[in-house]
Amino acid sequence: MSKVLSHMTMSLDGFIAQPDDQIGELFEWYGAGDVEVPGPNEDVRITVDAESAAFLTEVVGNCGALVAGRRLFDMTGGWGDRHPVGAPVVVVSHGVPEDAAQRWPRTEFVDGVKEALARAREIAGDRDVTIASANITQQALALGLVDEVCVSLVPVLFGEGVPYFAAFDTGHLLLEDPVVVQGRRAVHLRYPVRRPAGG
Secondary structure (H helix, E strand, C coil), X not given: CCCEEEEEEEECCCEEECCCCCCCCHHHHHHCCCEEECCCCCCCCEXXXXXXXXXXHHHCCCEEEEEEEHHXXXXXXXXXXXXXXXXXXXXXXXXXXXXXXXXXXXXXXXXXXXXXXXXXXXXXCCCEEEECCHHHHHHHHHCCCCCEEEEEEECCCCCCCXXXXXXXXXXXXXXXXXXXXXXXXXXXXXXXXCCCCCC
């Protein structure tokens, strides 16, 4: 059964980027091993340890659609319409770039997190939807639309930056016990979101 999950690489003190949006040492684990993880984008080469490769294959390999924020989309130039996971991208945005249909034919722009996730689920079919944005993850969690929170936790302290999580207006959000995968230069944590009794 398909699910909605978020996956971000995070510093030990909770940041997914530096204050200037640069990633610093966060992605060093993508080259910390000798097992190549095949992907649809030949320009992106990932070589990790065997445990991290199995984690990536399971979490990323079943991605049928990716939901991103407009800020990240603009920063990456829309990944040249070829996101490294190989899935179509749904961008949460209040506006659509004028040349979007020509530059990014595999990308859709949808106004609103709930609406973007619904569209991504349609595109993904029986495959998973992955959220690749801290802000959208936070909004989707508050709406009860996330099934699993995935964190690749790396051994670096930023001290400041862009947090993966922020305060929830709805109070504390409980997660189930994690599935833990010990990788090289990263510990991978998969937390199912706890559902209310009868929910």
